[in-house]
Amino acid sequence: MSAEAATAPVGRSLASPTTESAGAKLLLIVLGLGFLALFLVIPLFAVFAEAFRNGVAVYFEAFEDPDTQAAIRLTLLVAAIAVPLNIVFGLAASWAIAKFEFRGKSFMLTLIDLPFSVSPVVSGMCYVILFGASGYFGPWLDKHGIQIIFAVPGLVLATVFVTFPFVARELIPLMQEQGTSEEEAALSLGANGWRTFWSVTLPNVRWALLYGVLLSNARAMGEFGAVSVVSGHLRGLTNTLPLQVEILYNDYNFVAAFAAASLLAGLGLVTLVIKSLLEWRYGGEISSKHRK
Amino acid sequence: MSRATFRTPSALPGFGLTFGFAWLWLTLIILLPLGGVILWAGSLGVERLIQIASDPRTLAALKVSFGLSLLAAALNAVFGLILAWILTRYDFPGRRLVDAAVDLPFALPTAVAGIALAAIYAPNGWIGALLPFKVAYTPLGIFVALVFIGLPFVVRTLQPVLIDLDRELEEASATLGARRPVTLARVILPTLFPALLVGFALAFARAVGEYGSVIFIAGNVPYVSEIAPLIIIMKLEEFDYGAATAVATIMLLISFALLLLINLLEAWTRRRLGHVS
Numbered sequence: 001m002s003a004e005a006a007t008a009p010v011g012r013s014l015a016s017p018t019t020e021s022a023g024a025k026l027l028l029i030v031l032g033l034g035f036l037a038l039f040l041v042i043p044l045f046a047v048f049a050e051a052f053r054n055g056v057a058v059y060f061e062a063f064e065d066p067d068t069q070a071a072i073r074l075t076l077l078v079a080a081i082a083v084p085l086n087i088v089f090g091l092a093a094s095w096a097i098a099k100f101e102f103r104g105k106s107f108m109l110t111l112i113d114l115p116f117s118v119s120p121v122v123s124g125m126c127y128v129i130l131f132g133a134s135g136y137f138g139p140w141l142d143k144h145g146i147q148i149i150f151a152v153p154g155l156v157l158a159t160v161f162v163t164f165p166f167v168a169r170e171l172i173p174l175m176q177e178q179g180t181s182e183e184e185a186a187l188s189l190g191a192n193g194w195r196t197f198w199s200v201t202l203p204n205v206r207w208a209l210l211y212g213v214l215l216s217n218a219r220a221m222g223e224f225g226a227v228s229v230v231s232g233h234l235r236g237l238t239n240t241l242p243l244q245v246e247i248l249y250n251d252y253n254f255v256a257a258f259a260a261a262s263l264l265a266g267l268g269l270v271t272l273v274i275k276s277l278l279e280w281r282y283g284g285e286i287s288s289k290h291r292k
Numbered sequence: 293m294s295r296a297t298f299r300t301p302s303a304l305p306g307f308g309l310t311f312g313f314a315w316l317w318l319t320l321i322i323l324l325p326l327g328g329v330i331l332w333a334g335s336l337g338v339e340r341l342i343q344i345a346s347d348p349r350t351l352a353a354l355k356v357s358f359g360l361s362l363l364a365a366a367l368n369a370v371f372g373l374i375l376a377w378i379l380t381r382y383d384f385p386g387r388r389l390v391d392a393a394v395d396l397p398f399a400l401p402t403a404v405a406g407i408a409l410a411a412i413y414a415p416n417g418w419i420g421a422l423l424p425f426k427v428a429y430t431p432l433g434i435f436v437a438l439v440f441i442g443l444p445f446v447v448r449t450l451q452p453v454l455i456d457l458d459r460e461l462e463e464a465s466a467t468l469g470a471r472r473p474v475t476l477a478r479v480i481l482p483t484l485f486p487a488l489l490v491g492f493a494l495a496f497a498r499a500v501g502e503y504g505s506v507i508f509i510a511g512n513v514p515y516v517s518e519i520a521p522l523i524i525i526m527k528l529e530e531f532d533y534g535a536a537t538a539v540a541t542i543m544l545l546i547s548f549a550l551l552l553l554i555n556l557l558e559a560w561t562r563r564r565l566g567h568v569s
Contacts, residue, residue: 017466119501126325222401
């Protein structure tokens with residue numbers, strides 16, 4: 001802001017040579033904001049407008065549907081299993097990658113990032129190929145009465161896959177930046193490995209960890225494509241909330257569909273607010289760059 | 293001996309445990325399942341693979357997915373550049389709010405975005421009613437959804453580069469007599485171009501695999517508005533694992549190639565901007 005003020009025209013019509021004219025600025029701002037409104041903001045408002053189209057009473061009626069309630073519980077359950085698994089993996093992977101030098105590190109990093117560049121449908125499908133009725137291990141699982149696909153374990157696996165990189169890729173750059181000197185100091189003062197981790201490393205990365213958990217949780221609860229493939233769409237049994245939205249929508253039950261969607265949109269908004277607060281408040285303690 | 297060259301000695305404990313666990317988990321969750329898909333597709337034989345890949349309906353879907361993803365990423369590159377520019381260079385009321393709003397597509401579950409876009413771009417929707425042509429349930433609807441999910445990739449790739457951009461270059465350009473548009477086109481744009489390409493590639497890669505936000509607005513008309521991921525789902529529902537894995541492998545190969553390309557582009561970006569920041 002002060003930089004703008006310093007380069008602002010002095011006197012009559014001396015335009016600054018290192019910024020655009022006021023007209024060009026206005027045009028760019030209008031173009032950018034218009035595009036954002038058209039593609040991003042209006043859809044968000046539409047979710048709530050459609051959900052409350054027939055009034056507040058009808059909105060809340062949508063949540064009395066036992067299938068929707070079951071979907072909410074299932075979504076919470078799947079996230080409650082998948083997110084902690086990602087935390088454990090993220091901490092282990094970032095400790096190994098950030099604190100040590102070894103061969104094949106960049107290959108490992110590429111593999112961790114891989115789920116981001118795989119289609120969600122393919123993410124779900126690879127577990128169908130392994131554990132589905134005619135998949136590699138399907139007949140064996142069937143003989144032993146274990147069901148993974150079209151059941152909760154499949155939903156958890158697909159969710160873990162799509163949320164795999166979130167925690168690790170927040171922690172790794174930060175821990176690499178922080179180096180190993182504080183841990184070495186703790187060890188030389190007599191702390192053992194676990195104590196060093198709990199009292200030195202973990203407090204140093206706590207905001208980045210929270211940031212990663214937040215994104216991981218939002219994706220876990222909102223995932224659609226991957227869980228759609230492994231779910232089997234059994235009403236009240238294997239439908240997570242996003243899948244329930246699809247079913248209600250395809251049943252032309254639009255108000256109920258948008259009511260269920262409004263819960264997910266609310267979750268997204270809360271995530272966005274906390275994420276922005278973390279970035280403003282603890283930006284330097286999260287990481288130098290935030291993408292995704 | 294091999295161990296000594298494998299990793300540099302360190303005073304810190306826990307390498308074996310964390311390294312072993314990370315690889316075990318990577319293998320179980322990522323490598324084995326994806327390997328299974330490729331193995332299944334590989335066991336089909338070349339003839340069957342070509343037969344699946346040249347099925348007109350599959351080909352049409354691949355064309356729709358890749359073609360529209362390119363177009364959507366291109367539009368996002370233009371408007372993502374404008375947004376990144378106004379967010380880093382200009383000050384206007386609500387700038388922080390706008391900055392946070394760019395992440396909406398990351399935060400909003402794809403199914404939610406899908407039904408919302410379908411509702412507003414439908415012929416009787418808020419925006420659809422104003423337009424003289426149909427958007428929802430046509431390829432144009434797919435395009436709208438792909439633009440929605442791709443935008444943040446371009447903006448978030450460009451922002452850090454714009455912040456680090458050396459303003460002295462612009463001042464030098466101005467003192468040498470270049471007008472502002474010339475400086476923008478010949479000094480700033482070439483510096484940003486590698487990052488713009490990376491953002492474009494990321495948006496494109498995401499769009500190719502996107503499913504949730506697309507299927508509600510696409511209409512899913514065979515040969516016209518079916519996307520490649522939908523073909524995979526249909527084949528899986530028919531228990532035709534062979535065809536599903538074949539289509540998926542084609543898409544995975546392209547994803548891999550893109551990831552490689554993105555890494556190369558990033559390296560190129562770093563080299564080019566080595567003198568800045």
